């Protein structure tokens with residue numbers, strides 16, 4: 001695996017490489033990321049991963065400084081997964097001057113996670129467009145765990161006519177149902193034991209809707225109450241349309257239930273499609 005940090009070097013290394021599939025990450029890789037790498041391998045000739053903890057998508061009270069950085073371990077995992085090229089720019093490589101031109105996503109950026117993380121999706125869309133311009137992949141893979149991110153990036157790619165196929169990768173879960181996430185590492189042992197409740201509440205909502213329940217607000221409120229009773233502080237539990245994450249629920253259209261909640265100081269997100 002080639003490890004490259006300068007934009008010019010990456011462009012030179014990717015010349016004539018055939019179909020490039022790109023998997024951007026912020027590092028601290030787990031089995032969920034590795035499954036995205038494997039999916040990428042099935043879609044092209046050259047798999048390029050990136051590791052860059054993108055300051056632009058973190059708010060002032062977010063965990064940018066403490067975000068886990070495990071570069072050597074990540075390199076070993078990517079090499080073992082058969083990744084061809086790792087792009088690991090420094091901040092000076094990617095943002096040599098203040099990033100004043102940005103991608104401003106539409107209203108969805110202020111809803112769900114965006115309501116609680118102002119500017120987050122602007123930062124994500126901006127860095128991903130920049131990475132796309134650097135790597136120029138034919139396809140890119142993003143995990144469904146960040147469902148709203150995947151939708152924002154899919155829509156950005158379509159509306160800006162980027163010639164890139166966006167592929168969604170399934171969420172990988174621990175045996176007890178907890179979605180794998182770099183932020184799980186922040187959990188204490190007792191919090192880790194409690195953490196699968198988030199997924200459990202999502203499955204309860206899914207099963208109730210499958211069984212014909214139509215009181216969506218009642219289901220959302222019951223899940224928030226169950227989480228609160230177990231010590232969580234919930235930002236949202238929301239049933240939305242898969243297509244646009246809108247809240248005009250058509251029971252015949254594909255739905256998704258999404259949640260963000262905090263256990264101690266750790267904010268976890270999860271979702272399941274219905």
Ligand code: PAF
Pocket residue numbers: 024025026052054057124127128146149
């Ligand atoms: O999902 C992530 O890890 C990040 O949001 C991404 C897509 C790498 C952009 O920084």
